[in-house]
Amino acid sequence: xxxxxxxxxxxxxxxxxxxxxxxxxxxxxxxxxxxxxxxxxxxxxxxxxxxxxxxxxxxxxxxxxxxxxxxxxxxxxxxxxxxxxxxxxxxxxxxxxxxxxxxxxxxxxxxxxxxxxxxxxxxxxxxxxxxxxxxxxxxxxxxxxxxxxxxxxxxxxxxxxxxxxxxxxxxxxxxxxxxxxxxxxxxxxxxxxxxxxxxxxxxxxxxxxxxxxxxxxxxxxxx
Amino acid sequence: xxxxxxxxxxxxxxxxxxxxxxxxxxxxxxxxxxxxxxxxxxxxxxxxxxxxxxxxxxxxxxxxxxxxxxxxxxxxxxxxxxxxxxxxxxxxxxxxxxxxxxxxxxxxxxxxxxxxxxxxxxxxxxxxxxxxxxxxxxxxxxxxxxxxxxxxxxxxxxxxxxxxxxxxxxxxxxxxxxxxxxxxxxxxxxxxxxxxxxxxxxxxxxxxxxxxxxxxxxxxxxx
Amino acid sequence: xxxxxxxxxxxxxxxxxxxxxxxxxxxxxxxxxxxxxxxxxxxxxxxxxxxxxxxxxxxxxxxxxxxxxxxxxxxxxxxxxxxxxxxxxxxxxxxxxxxxxxxxxxxxxxxxxxxxxxxxxxxxxxxxxxxxxxxxxxxxxxxxxxxxxxxxxxxxxxxxxxxxxxxxxxxxxxxxxxxxxxxxxxxxxxxxxxxxxxxxxxxxxxxxxxxxxxxxxxxxxxx
Amino acid sequence: xxxxxxxxxxxxxxxxxxxxxxxxxxxxxxxxxxxxxxxxxxxxxxxxxxxxxxxxxxxxxxxxxxxxxxxxxxxxxxxxxxxxxxxxxxxxxxxxxxxxxxxxxxxxxxxxxxxxxxxxxxxxxxxxxxxxxxxxxxxxxxxxxxxxxxxxxxxxxxxxxxxxxxxxxxxxxxxxxxxxxxxxxxxxxxxxxxxxxxxxxxxxxxxxxxxxxxxxxxxxxxx
Numbered sequence: 001x002x003x004x005x006x007x008x009x010x011x012x013x014x015x016x017x018x019x020x021x022x023x024x025x026x027x028x029x030x031x032x033x034x035x036x037x038x039x040x041x042x043x044x045x046x047x048x049x050x051x052x053x054x055x056x057x058x059x060x061x062x063x064x065x066x067x068x069x070x071x072x073x074x075x076x077x078x079x080x081x082x083x084x085x086x087x088x089x090x091x092x093x094x095x096x097x098x099x100x101x102x103x104x105x106x107x108x109x110x111x112x113x114x115x116x117x118x119x120x121x122x123x124x125x126x127x128x129x130x131x132x133x134x135x136x137x138x139x140x141x142x143x144x145x146x147x148x149x150x151x152x153x154x155x156x157x158x159x160x161x162x163x164x165x166x167x168x169x170x171x172x173x174x175x176x177x178x179x180x181x182x183x184x185x186x187x188x189x190x191x192x193x194x195x196x197x198x199x200x201x202x203x204x205x206x207x208x209x210x211x212x213x214x215x216x217x218x219x220x221x222x223x
Numbered sequence: 224x225x226x227x228x229x230x231x232x233x234x235x236x237x238x239x240x241x242x243x244x245x246x247x248x249x250x251x252x253x254x255x256x257x258x259x260x261x262x263x264x265x266x267x268x269x270x271x272x273x274x275x276x277x278x279x280x281x282x283x284x285x286x287x288x289x290x291x292x293x294x295x296x297x298x299x300x301x302x303x304x305x306x307x308x309x310x311x312x313x314x315x316x317x318x319x320x321x322x323x324x325x326x327x328x329x330x331x332x333x334x335x336x337x338x339x340x341x342x343x344x345x346x347x348x349x350x351x352x353x354x355x356x357x358x359x360x361x362x363x364x365x366x367x368x369x370x371x372x373x374x375x376x377x378x379x380x381x382x383x384x385x386x387x388x389x390x391x392x393x394x395x396x397x398x399x400x401x402x403x404x405x406x407x408x409x410x411x412x413x414x415x416x417x418x419x420x421x422x423x424x425x426x427x428x429x430x431x432x433x434x435x436x437x438x439x440x441x442x443x444x445x446x
Numbered sequence: 447x448x449x450x451x452x453x454x455x456x457x458x459x460x461x462x463x464x465x466x467x468x469x470x471x472x473x474x475x476x477x478x479x480x481x482x483x484x485x486x487x488x489x490x491x492x493x494x495x496x497x498x499x500x501x502x503x504x505x506x507x508x509x510x511x512x513x514x515x516x517x518x519x520x521x522x523x524x525x526x527x528x529x530x531x532x533x534x535x536x537x538x539x540x541x542x543x544x545x546x547x548x549x550x551x552x553x554x555x556x557x558x559x560x561x562x563x564x565x566x567x568x569x570x571x572x573x574x575x576x577x578x579x580x581x582x583x584x585x586x587x588x589x590x591x592x593x594x595x596x597x598x599x600x601x602x603x604x605x606x607x608x609x610x611x612x613x614x615x616x617x618x619x620x621x622x623x624x625x626x627x628x629x630x631x632x633x634x635x636x637x638x639x640x641x642x643x644x645x646x647x648x649x650x651x652x653x654x655x656x657x658x659x660x661x662x663x664x665x666x667x668x669x
Numbered sequence: 670x671x672x673x674x675x676x677x678x679x680x681x682x683x684x685x686x687x688x689x690x691x692x693x694x695x696x697x698x699x700x701x702x703x704x705x706x707x708x709x710x711x712x713x714x715x716x717x718x719x720x721x722x723x724x725x726x727x728x729x730x731x732x733x734x735x736x737x738x739x740x741x742x743x744x745x746x747x748x749x750x751x752x753x754x755x756x757x758x759x760x761x762x763x764x765x766x767x768x769x770x771x772x773x774x775x776x777x778x779x780x781x782x783x784x785x786x787x788x789x790x791x792x793x794x795x796x797x798x799x800x801x802x803x804x805x806x807x808x809x810x811x812x813x814x815x816x817x818x819x820x821x822x823x824x825x826x827x828x829x830x831x832x833x834x835x836x837x838x839x840x841x842x843x844x845x846x847x848x849x850x851x852x853x854x855x856x857x858x859x860x861x862x863x864x865x866x867x868x869x870x871x872x873x874x875x876x877x878x879x880x881x882x883x884x885x886x887x888x889x890x891x892x
Contacts, residue, residue, distance in 0.1 A: 057519065058350075061510035064503065064526065065568075066796050068869070070552050073503065077530050080510065084523050106516050112437055115430075116335045119342030122511075126349060127281075127735050129798035188866055196859050200737070207338075214335055280733065280742065287730035287749065288791075289573050291646070293775050296726065300753050303733065307746050329739050345734075350512050352575035413642050420634055423514070504796075558785045558883055561876075565788030572795060573727075653784075660781055 003146040004171065007178030009185050009192060010142055013135065016202055019209040023139070024147055028216035035156030038222065042158065043098060045219035048114045050091045050105040052215070055118035056140065057083040062125040063133050069187070072130060075180045079141075082173060090164055113218040117211040124204050131188055131197070134181050135204040139212055145174035226369040227394065230401030232408050232415060233365055236358065239425055242432040246362070247370055251439035258379030261445065265381065266321055268442035271337045273314045273328040275438070278341030279363065280306040285348040286356050292410070295353060298403045302364075305396060313387055336441040340434040347427050354411060354420070357404050358427040362435055368397035449592040450617065453624030455631050455638060456588050459581065462648055465655040469585070470593055474662035481602030484668065488604065489544060491665030494560045496537045496551040498661070501564035502586065503529040508571040509579050515633070518576060521626045525587075528619060536610055559664040563657040570650050577634060577643070580627050581650040585658055591620035672815040673840065676847030678854050678861060679811055682804065685871055688878040692808070693816055697885035704825030707891065711827065712767055714888030717783045719760045719774040721884070724787035725809065726752040731794040732802050738856070741799060744849045748810075751842060759833055782887040786880040793873050800857055800866070803850050804873040808881055814843035 003014065003024075014020055028045070031037030060083060063076040092102045124136035148165025164170060189195045226237065226247075237243055251268070254260030283303045290296040315325045347359035371388025387393060412418045449460065449470075460466055474491070477483030506526045513519040538548045570582035594611025610616060635641045672683065672693075683689055697714070700706030729749045736742040761771045793805035817834025833839060858864045 054516075054519070057523070058511045058513070061507040061523070061526075062349075064507035065511065067504070068796065070500075070548065073500070073530060077503070077507070077526050080507075080523050081527055084519060102516065112336060112339045112434070115343055116339035119346045120338055122346050122349060123342045126285075126345060127737065127798075129796075129801065132798065186865070188869075190863075190865050194859075195864075196855070197857055200857075211335070277739075277742070280746070281736070284730040284733035284746070284749075288727045288734065290727070291573065293723075293771065296723070296753060300726070300730070300749050303730075303746050304750055307742060325739065350514065350575075352573075352578065355575065409642070411643055411646075417636075418641075419632070419636050423634075508795075558782060558880070561789055562781045562785035565792045566784055568795060569788045569791050572731075572791060657781070 004149050004174070005178075006142045006145065006174045007182045009181045010138055010178050012192070013138065013202060013205040014142070017139075017206050017209050019206060019213055020143075023209050023212045023216070024143055024150075026213060026216040028219050029147055029151070032158040032162060033151045033154045033156075035154075035158060037158065039157075041219055041222045042161075043095075044222050045216075046091055046095060047100065047105055047108050048111055048215075048218065050088065050095070051108050051110050052114055052118055053083055053088045053091065054106065055122070056137075057088070059118060059121045059125065059133070059137060062122060063130065063137065066125055066130045066133060068130060069184075072180060072184060075176055079173065079177070086169075087164075090160075094160070111218050113211070113214040117208070117215060120207060120211060128200075128204075129188070131181075131184055131201060132204055134177075134184065135201040136208045138177070138181065139205060139208040141177055142174050143209070143212060145171055227372050227397065228401075229365045229368065229397045230405045232404045233361055233401050235415070236361065236425060236428040237365070240362075240429050240432050242429060242436055243366075246432050246435045246439070247366055247373075249436060249439040251442050252370055252374070255381040255385060256374045256377045256379075258377075258381060260381065262380075264442055264445045265384075266318075267445050268439075269314055269318060270323065270328055270331050271334055271438075271441065273311065273318070274331050274333050275337055275341055276306055276311045276314065277329065278345070279360075280311070282341060282344045282348065282356070282360060285345060286353065286360065289348055289353045289356060291353060292407075295403060295407060298399055302396065302400070309392075310387075313383075317383070334441050336434070336437040340431070340438060343430060343434060351423075351427075352411070354404075354407055354424060355427055357400075357407065358424040359431045361400070361404065362428060362431040364400055365397050366432070366435060368394055450595050450620070451624075452588045452591065452620045453628045455627045456584055456624050458638070459584065459648060459651040460588070463585075463652050463655050465652060465659055466589075469655050469658045469662070470589055470596075472659060472662040474665050475593055475597070478604040478608060479597045479600045479602075481600075481604060483604065485603075487665055487668045488607075489541075490668050491662075492537055492541060493546065493551060493554050494557055494661075494664065496534065496541070497554050497556050498560055498564055499529055499534045499537065500552065501568070502583075503534070505564065505567045505571065505579070505583060508568060509576065509583065512571055512576045512579060514576060515630075518626060518630060521622055525619065525623070532615075533610075536606075540606070557664050559657070559660040563654070563661060566653060566657060574646075574650075575634070577627075577630055577647060578650055580623075580630065581647040582654045584623070584627065585651060585654040587623055588620050589655070589658060591617055673818050673843065674847075675811045675814065675843045676851045678850045679807055679847050681861070682807065682871060682874040683811070686808075686875050686878050688875060688882055689812075692878050692881045692885070693812055693819075695882060695885040697888050698816055698820070701827040701831060702820045702823045702825075704823075704827060706827065708826075710888055710891045711830075712764075713891050714885075715760055715764060716769065716774060716777050717780055717884075717887065719757065719764070720777050720779050721783055721787055722752055722757045722760065723775065724791070725806075726757070728787065728790045728794065728802070728806060731791060732799065732806065735794055735799045735802060737799060738853075741849060741853060744845055748842065748846070755838075756833075759829075763829070780887050782880070782883040786877070786884060789876060789880060797869075797873075798857070800850075800853055800870060801873055803846075803853065804870040805877045807846070807850065808874060808877040810846055811843050812878070812881060814840055 057080055060076055060080045064073055067073040067076055121136040125133040144165045151162045152166035154162055185192050189197055192198050280303055283299055286299040287296055290299055344359040348356040367388045374385045375389035377385055408415050412420055415421050503526055506522055509522040510519055513522055567582040571579040590611045597608045598612035600608055631638050635643055638644050726749055729745055732745040733742055736745055790805040794802040813834045820831045821835035823831055854861050858866055861867050
């Protein structure tokens with residue numbers, strides 16, 4: 001199982017993660033691909049994902065707070081802008097077509113799987129440093145990029161969703177984040193493979209991936 | 224349904240919380256009372272609760288960081304000490320009798336219901352102020368106090384657990400925290416009942432209580 | 447002494463602050479106005495102000511983390527973007543004309559007056575809530591707006607600096623932040639004048655203003 | 670110039686720090702040793718140091734939040750307890766003899782050198798990980814230990830202050846913190862001397878030491 005090239009560090013984390021296939025090949029994803037995912041499940045997911053993006057934007061903002069180089073600041077601040085002004089706007093537009101306002105989205109009650117995930121990422125930043133956050137943020141950013149790239153051109157009822165993540169703009173974000181992570185690893189750790197930090201960072205990456213699996217499960221469960 | 228007097232603010236939060244009975248009268252609690260709770264469920268809970276206490280101690284330490292008066296600092300620092308040096312020690316002792324070491328407890332993989340709860344409390348402190356934390360911390364502290372007080376003297380296989388929370392030492396903590404919360408509300412808000420903050424604080428209290436219900440559910444599910 | 451209208455809350459904080467005139471009518475400011483400020487003092491200030499903006503951007507990013515409404519998130523994220531991609535860029539451009547690279551700016555050793563200010567603002571966010579941060583962030587944002595508006599059209603060697611803060615783009619930021627603060631006060635506190643919080647918020651505003659005075663003093667001292 | 674053995678990591682940081690002698694052999698320290706320090710300077714220092722300890726306790730509490738092992742949690746929580754319940758109490762007692770109440774101490778207006786230092790330490794924790802905090806916390810803890818050990822038995826008007834830091838209890842804290850730092854370095858970094866992190870950590874240690882020099886300067890300046 002291979003995927004797009006989002007940098008060496010991400011590649012190593014992905015290869016060592018026991019939950020990666022369960023996440024990126026989840027029944028929810030396959031249902032998006034062949035169009036068999038029930039609309040109610042998709043909408044339930046979309047409302048929860050909007051609230052997810054609110055807290056994910058807060059998490060990327062915490063990554064700006066934790067940045068130690070100008071490049072880290074700029075990439076993370078740019079990601080916050082992309083999340084708040086583009087990805088969240090896409091959800092708002094799709095949900096508007098279903099009669100849901102942005103205030104309804106913002107005020108939706110979080111499912112526990114949703115809350116667990118974003119607060120885990122936030123706490124990775126509170127407890128650790130910039131790289132601890134990156135290990136917890138990467139599965140969502142890059143996993144969606146990988147899923148988008150694999151599902152590109154599938155067509156069907158979910159093609160707008162698919163093409164958002166398959167598109168060059170989103171793929172560029174994944175590559176830029178990947179380069180930045182590699183640079184941060186070089187600056188802070190050197191060769192991650194021989195550093196004792198490899199265990200803790202892999203553990204954060206694995207937990208975030210496990211929480212992605214739970215998020216799809218929650219989506220499947222429907223409203 | 225009445226409970227011990229842990230202060231006016233807690234009393235108002237408790238009275239307005241739709242999940243309070245589901246939490247404090249949960250089947251898990253009734254099983255502790257009459258001794259019918261399966262031992263495996265109790266041990267699964269205890270291991271998870273040890274990890275919970277690790278992060279709950281981190282959360283009370285964040286409350287020290289957020290303190291604005293000497294009294295707040297002292298009460299919160301004292302609670303950290305009680306958690307790290309007494310309550311966690313009790314779990315270690317009980318688990319040692321089952322052949323589990325403290326390192327095994329510390330390294331146990333968190334269930335999602337557990338992780339969701341403690342990280343939610345941490346984030347209440349990251350996002351809000353001292354009172355936002357208190358609203359998220361109170362359900363655990365005072366709920367266990369109320370459960371302990373109600374189950375006191377039940378005897379049976381779980382009497383050691385019950386008497387820990389029924390005991391004067393723990394009840395004193397609940398009362399001290401309750402007084403401190405009332406003082407903090409007076410200092411920051413004045414009359415909470417007529418303040419717009421009442422909504423946001425109740426919302427944090429309610430979510431933490433909902434997460435307590437999930438924690439018991441997780442315990443019932445067993446290993 | 448009157449100034450532009452940046453909202454009711456800011457107006458009340460400004461009116462009650464004992465250091466406001468010392469800050470906005472500082473000798474450094476008058477020297478910018480009539481062009482008598484020594485070039486070395488201006489450059490020393492500019493290098494320190496670049497480092498200030500790095501940490502001030504981190505502080506506004508923490509304000510995104512602490513936001514509780516969509517509007518707060520958007521205004522704060524927009525301010526981070528304005529700081530990182532516009533105001534810092536202006537400093538880089540001006541300093542480039544003096545032979546200083548952005549890496550040299552980013553790596554400049556902070557003066558204690560500089561460090562004290564930005565870390566105080568960060569800690570206001572760590573200790574308090576969104577409004578505690580706003581009270582600590584407002585003196586810089588709005589004070590520069592007020593100074594820019596008063597010095598507009600002064601001409602002389604510092605006219606580029608003056609017109610940046612006098613310009614509509616910057617004045618719009620001040621007004622938008624002012625409206626957002628008023629909304630946040632209404633949402634969290636109600637009538638701030640009769641709330642016990644007024645003391646703590648004024649205290650944060652006053653300290654930040656005092657630290658602005660120290661920042662100009664540091665600038666006057668030169669390299 | 671040698672000092673007590675507080676572990677290998679501290680030893681390396683101390684040896685590489687250009688401000689260490691300026692801090693530990695400052696005129697303020699020599700005045701404590703031979704008793705020539707003016708009483709007003711000492712009292713001014715003591716009041717500011719009380720406020721310093723308030724925020725230093727908050728910083729050590731943040732270190733509990735950032736702990737990743739049980740040992741780190743216990744050492745840091747124990748340090749918070751020592752600061753809040755012992756070192757601050759000593760200041761209260763000494764100041765009481767001069768007619769100052771603890772409320773007056775808690776409410777004293779911070780000098781900028783004081784504020785700069787504690788907020789810098791806090792932000793080291795917000796921006797970095799546990800080790801970033803330790804590098805910023807170590808100069809105060811261990812520097813006072815080294816000064817106490819060197820001045821032990823000097824007698825004179827400041828002997829109570831001297832013997833507090835010379836005493837076994839305080840020296841034990843320094844050694845315990847030193848061991849914990851060495852363990853944390855081994856766990857996270859391995860050989861710090863060949864890690865790229867050595868630069869950033871030394872930089873935090875150096876800045877904190879520079880801020881200690883400023884703190885003594887502020888003390889000498891008197892009220």
